[in-house]
Amino acid sequence: xxxxxxxxxxxxxxxxxxxxxxxxxxxxxxxxxxxxxxxxxxxxxxxxxxxxxxxxxxxxxxxxxxxxxxxxxxxxxxxxxxxxxxxxxxxxxxxxxxxxxxxxxxxxxxxxxxxxxxxxxxxxxxxxxxxxxxxxxxxxxxxxxxxxxxxxxxxxxxxxxxxxxxxxxxxxxxxxxxxxxxxxxxxxxxxxxxxxxxxxxxxxxxxxxxxxxxxxxxxxxxxxxxxxxxxxxxxxxxxxxxxxxxxxxxxxxxxxxxxxxxxxxxxxxxxxxxxxxxxxxxxxxxxxxxxxxxxxxxxxxxxxxxxxxxxxxxxxxxxxxxxxxxxxxxxxxxxxxx
Numbered sequence: 323x324x325x326x327x328x329x330x331x332x333x334x335x336x337x338x339x340x341x342x343x344x345x346x347x348x349x350x351x352x353x354x355x356x357x358x359x360x361x362x363x364x365x366x367x368x369x370x371x372x373x374x375x376x377x378x379x380x381x382x383x384x385x386x387x388x389x390x391x392x393x394x395x396x397x398x399x400x401x402x403x404x405x406x407x408x409x410x411x412x413x414x415x416x417x418x419x420x421x422x423x424x425x426x427x428x429x430x431x432x433x434x435x436x437x438x439x440x441x442x443x444x445x446x447x448x449x450x451x452x453x454x455x456x457x458x459x460x461x462x463x464x465x466x467x468x469x470x471x472x473x474x475x476x477x478x479x480x481x482x483x484x485x486x487x488x489x490x491x492x493x494x495x496x497x498x499x500x501x502x503x504x505x506x507x508x509x510x511x512x513x514x515x516x517x518x519x520x521x522x523x524x525x526x527x528x529x530x531x532x533x534x535x536x537x538x539x540x541x542x543x544x545x546x547x548x549x550x551x552x553x554x555x556x557x558x559x560x561x562x563x564x565x566x567x568x569x570x571x572x573x574x575x576x577x578x579x580x581x582x583x584x585x586x587x588x589x590x591x592x593x594x595x596x597x598x599x600x601x602x603x604x605x606x607x608x609x610x611x612x613x614x615x616x617x618x619x620x621x622x623x624x625x626x627x628x629x630x631x632x633x634x635x636x637x638x639x640x641x642x643x644x645x646x647x648x649x650x651x652x653x654x655x656x657x658x659x660x
Contacts, residue, residue: 368387422444432444432459517646540601582619591628
């Protein structure tokens with residue numbers, strides 16, 4: 323398995339570069355998802371629309387600035403459970419524009435552009451601007467991504483964690499916590515390196531394949547699976563695995579017959595608390611794999627090569643690095659024969 327080049331790149335990334343400035347020189351102006359945003363000082367009241375934005379602010383030590391949250395897939399990361407317990411949740415899914423505005427935020431920090439963007443389901447950035455409320459969308463959802471194509475958008479280039487680290491650096495600068503931001507980045511980069519090193523030591527087959535199943539509208543219906551340029555595809559590339567799905571869409575729907583024809587070595591299932599679709603339930607996914615006449619004959623199912631992964635790790639978030647680590651550990655317990 324040839325991943326030495328990636329390892330070298332990760333090693334370079336993990337070496338601290340130019341030191342971040344000791345303090346933010348306000349006003350701060352930066353480019354964010356095609357817009358220019360400015361801050362006269364650090365926002366004191368933030369509403370988050372998206373779990374990733376929430377957890378990123380918690381990681382930066384800014385829980386006291388978060389006045390309300392929304393859009394949750396799973397439980398909050400363990401280190402932040404106590405802090406999160408005292409912060410109001412406006413909605414498990416999309417909050418209303420009015421509920422966000424009623425919190426009187428200085429900043430709305432969003433994970434997805436389809437929530438806060440040109441046609442945002444919660445509100446447009448212009449709507450918030452008109453009320454004097456700043457907005458920030460995590461670059462992982464707009465860098466190398468076209469969100470005008472409908473659905474979950476289309477990747478114009480492969481996702482890399484660089485956009486996650488960019489978010490952390492920019493938020494750290496906005497809130498004047500640069501040292502904390504650099505610490506968070508270096509911790510994630512070190513975990514990324516360990517996961518890749520572990521996989522390299524396994525000497526996995528060069529033609530190892532996988533499919534990532536996020537959810538399905540109903541039992542037996544074509545599932546939402548990971549395209550070849552999103553966060554799951556990054557995990558596969560990093561660990562030397564080939565994605566059997568050939569699509570630039572973030573989450574294309576692909577029939578089980580097509581998946582059966584590809585017959586992947588590994589199936590990765592998303593586990594979440596959300597229940598928008600029946601197959602959001604991990605138990606429903608597993609039952610389908612073992613009882614459906616097509617799915618149960620898949621090589622990954624017959625050999626027990628089915629991995630459960632936190633759903634948020636399959637999105638472009640800080641948790642993607644944890645997902646990479648989990649998948650790397652799972653590989654260590656598998657045996658592959660041809």
